[in-house]
Structure formats: structure tokens, C-alpha cells
Amino acid sequence: MFKNVIVKTPGKSYVNGLTTSDLGTPDYELLLEQHTAYIEALKACGVEVTHLAESEEYPDSTFVEDAAVLTPEFAIITNPGAESRNGEKEEIEAVLKKFYSKFHSITSGTLDGGDVLQVNEHFYVGISERTNQQGAEQFKGIVESEGYTATIVELQEFFHLKTGIAYLGDNIVAAAGEFLDHPDFATYEKVEIPAEDEYSANCIKVNDYVIIPKGFKETKQKLAERGLETIELEMSEFQKHDGGLSCLSLRF
Numbered sequence: 001m002f003k004n005v006i007v008k009t010p011g012k013s014y015v016n017g018l019t020t021s022d023l024g025t026p027d028y029e030l031l032l033e034q035h036t037a038y039i040e041a042l043k044a045c046g047v048e049v050t051h052l053a054e055s056e057e058y059p060d061s062t063f064v065e066d067a068a069v070l071t072p073e074f075a076i077i078t079n080p081g082a083e084s085r086n087g088e089k090e091e092i093e094a095v096l097k098k099f100y101s102k103f104h105s106i107t108s109g110t111l112d113g114g115d116v117l118q119v120n121e122h123f124y125v126g127i128s129e130r131t132n133q134q135g136a137e138q139f140k141g142i143v144e145s146e147g148y149t150a151t152i153v154e155l156q157e158f159f160h161l162k163t164g165i166a167y168l169g170d171n172i173v174a175a176a177g178e179f180l181d182h183p184d185f186a187t188y189e190k191v192e193i194p195a196e197d198e199y200s201a202n203c204i205k206v207n208d209y210v211i212i213p214k215g216f217k218e219t220k221q222k223l224a225e226r227g228l229e230t231i232e233l234e235m236s237e238f239q240k241h242d243g244g245l246s247c248l249s250l251r252f
């Protein structure tokens with residue numbers, strides 16, 4: 001069960017942040033509404049929300065997931081691979097000091113939290129545009145020193161590992177694209193997400209609910225068939241900047 005989440009309001013500078021999509025310029029007012037709804041959904045899942053104020057100097061900093069990876073016992077401060085985002089880790093580390101006494105840091109390469117998927121005592125670490133081999137190897141070494149295990153996964157097409165796969169508990173993953181037939185995920189039961197619904201592969205299981213983006217009926221239906229209750233959220237303004245549901249919070 002998750003007890004806490006950390007979220008951060010997007011600043012006005014969000015609209016000038018990084019993106020690879022051609023979905024247009026985000027509407028700031030709508031973005032804030034969607035962020036508020038995200039927080040309400042998390043509260044409905046029974047977690048305590050730590051809500052950070054916006055930072056105009058970091059346009060992408062609402063995507064707090066990329067700056068840290070959290071376990072019940074320790075925090076790993078990452079080393080975000082985009083230069084304009086690298087400094088985000090400092091605020092997150094300061095905030096996490098209220099919750100953690102044991103810290104590790106990625107220092108010998110780059111790593112974004114969006115490239116890390118945890119399944120119980122095991123981590124999958126994606127090599128992407130943002131996470132390099134050295135960062136992934138250092139991460140693997142850290143978690144192994146703490147009694148966890150890790151697999152490094154080379155990404156072919158996805159932006160981050162969790163852009164295309166989510167763990168939903170009970171050995172079930174939601175998977176899209178390159179993860180549908182990926183040997184590293186062969187032992188999981190799969191909620192298969194078709195190409196046209198790929199955005200909904202980035203969903204989050206928070207206690208008794210799976211939060212999914214709105215507008216993906218088939219994904220909702222497939223989750224319902226497995227007995228998973230969903231909360232749907234409009235995510236259009238985050239999608240415009242390559243962000244999904246997992247990116248917007250640190251859950252622990």
C-alpha cells in the first residue's frame with residue numbers, strides 16, 4: 001500500500017518545456033485543472049499528498065517522478081538526462097529528507113525515474129534518450145547492494161520505459177508496443193494495449209484503484225475484466241509534453 005505521494009504544481013513556464021509531440025501548445029488553465037483532478041484522484045486512493053509549489057526555472061518539474069526512485073527503505077536521487085531538468089533533483093532531495101534517512105544518488109551516468117519500473121523486489125531499468133548504460137548500471141549496483149534485483153532493458157521506441165508498461169499487481173502488466181512480446185516481460189499476464197491506445201499504457205495502480213487516462217474504453221474494459229477498478233483522468237495538456245500519469249507523482 002502507498003501512504004504518501006509527492007506532486008508539484010506546473011508553473012507557467014510549463015508551456016515552454018520539453019516535448020517531442022506535435023499536439024500543440026498546452027492551455028495553462030486547463031493544465032492546472034487537470035493537475036487538481038489528479039491530486040483529488042490520488043486522495044481518493046487513500047494517500048497523503050505532499051504538494052510542492054511551482055518552479056518557473058524548471059518548466060518540466062511537475063514531472064516529479066523523474067528526479068527520484070523510492071522504496072520503503074531508501075531513496076535514490078536520480079540524475080535526469082535532460083540538461084534543463086537536471087537541477088530538479090535538488091528540491092526533491094530536500095523534500096524527501098522529511099521522509100527518508102537513507103539516500104543513494106546516481107552520479108556516474110544519467111537516469112530518469114520514468115525509466116524505472118518496480119515489480120516487488122525487482123527493478124527494470126530502461127536505456128533511453130534520458131537514461132544511459134552507466135546510469136542504469138549504477139542503479140542496478142545500488143539496488144543489488146540493498147537486496148533487490150534489476151534487469152536493464154534497452155528501449156527501441158518508447159520515450160521512457162514506463163511510457164509503454166505499467167505493473168498492476170498480481171503478476172499483471174499493462175503493456176504496449178515493444179513490450180507486448182518482449183522476452184524480459186514474458187512471464188507476466190498482459191493487459192495488451194493496442195497501438196492506437198498506447199498512451200493508456202502509462203497508468204498507475206495506487207492502492208485499490210488503477211488511474212488511467214480518459215478516452216481509452218478498451219483499456220478500461222480490459223482492466224475491469226481483471227477485476228481492477230479504474231479512475232479516469234483527462235490528461236490532454238500533459239500528453240502534449242510527453243507526460244503521463246506516472247510522471248506526475250512519486251508514490252511511496
Ligand code: CIR
Pocket residue numbers: 017018019060063065066082085113114115160163241242243244246247
Ligand atoms: C520531459 O521531456 O522530460 C517532459 N516533457 C516529460 C517527462 C515525462 N516523464 C516521464 O515519463 N516520467
